[in-house]
Amino acid sequence: LAKTTQPISMDSYEGQEVNITCSHNNIATNDYITWYQQFPSQGPRFIIQGYKTKVTNEVASLFIPADRKSSTLSLPRVSLSDTAVYYCLVLRGSARQLTFGSGTQLTVLP
Amino acid sequence: EPEVTQTPSHQVTQMGQEVILRCVPISNHLYFYWYRQILGQKVEFLVSFYNNEISEKSEIFDDQFSVERPDGSNFTLKIRSTKLEDSAMYFCASSEAWTGQETQYFGPGTRLLVL
Numbered sequence: 001l002a003k004t005t006q007p008i009s010m011d012s013y014e015g016q017e018v019n020i021t022c023s024h025n026n027i028a029t030n031d032y033i034t035w036y037q038q039f040p041s042q043g044p045r046f047i048i049q050g051y052k053t054k055v056t057n058e059v060a061s062l063f064i065p066a067d068r069k070s071s072t073l074s075l076p077r078v079s080l081s082d083t084a085v086y087y088c089l090v091l092r093g094s095a096r097q098l099t100f101g102s103g104t105q106l107t108v109l110p
Numbered sequence: 111e112p113e114v115t116q117t118p119s120h121q122v123t124q125m126g127q128e129v130i131l132r133c134v135p136i137s138n139h140l141y142f143y144w145y146r147q148i149l150g151q152k153v154e155f156l157v158s159f160y161n162n163e164i165s166e167k168s169e170i171f172d173d174q175f176s177v178e179r180p181d182g183s184n185f186t187l188k189i190r191s192t193k194l195e196d197s198a199m200y201f202c203a204s205s206e207a208w209t210g211q212e213t214q215y216f217g218p219g220t221r222l223l224v225l
Contacts (some may be wrong), residue, residue, distance in 0.1 A: 034213075043114075043201045043216030044153060087153075096141065096165045097155040098203075098214060 002027045002090035009105040018075045022088030032091040033071045112136045114217035122223045131220045133185045133202030142185045143203040192224045
């Protein structure tokens with residue numbers, strides 16, 4: 001499985017755009033990139049998934065460069081309620097499991 | 111929006127006792143999973159289940175663990191003889207299929223404390 005590396009923590013202020021970058025140097029051709037969010041004492045929640053270029057939904061955008069060795073989750077205009085751990089995962093089609101790393105603890109300050 | 115539910119939300123048990131954690135996956139989903147998260151640690155995969163049998167399991171999922179879909183709606187995780195180190199949050203998840211692109215939807219978790 002492709003190993004992912006992302007910052008341990010980030011701080012931001014309300015209303016700012018937050019970009020969290022994840023590196024996955026040994027991503028394989030058929031792998032997808034997925035991001036999950038987890039609040040304390042809750043289950044992880046799917047945010048966004050992509051294969052290449054840019055994906056946008058109502059919550060976030062995901063930017064993936066052509067070499068796919070990294071990806072950036074972009075959260076527009078964060079609020080205090082966006083304080084959570086954000087996980088970058090690489091999904092391999094043959095594996096029926098999600099492999100979570102340590103994630104990035106995002107703290108949004110007033 | 112449909113969601114995965116889990117019961118109980120909290121469970122306290124004595125070491126050596128059996129516990130059963132229950133989950134109701136999203137109704138049209140075909141793949142079911144259990145994960146656990148020890149306090150302050152990563153979310154860890156335990157087992158995946160499809161068509162009434164285990165698809166994959168991790169090293170954590172040893173003989174003390176078992177899973178079952180006793181009826182058309184419930185999915186259970188049984189821990190036969192609990193140990194102190196089984197104390198964790200246990201999350202159930204489900205997905206429509208598994209093509210490498212399917213989203214897994216997680217439940218709110220059961221916090222298990224083994225004394």
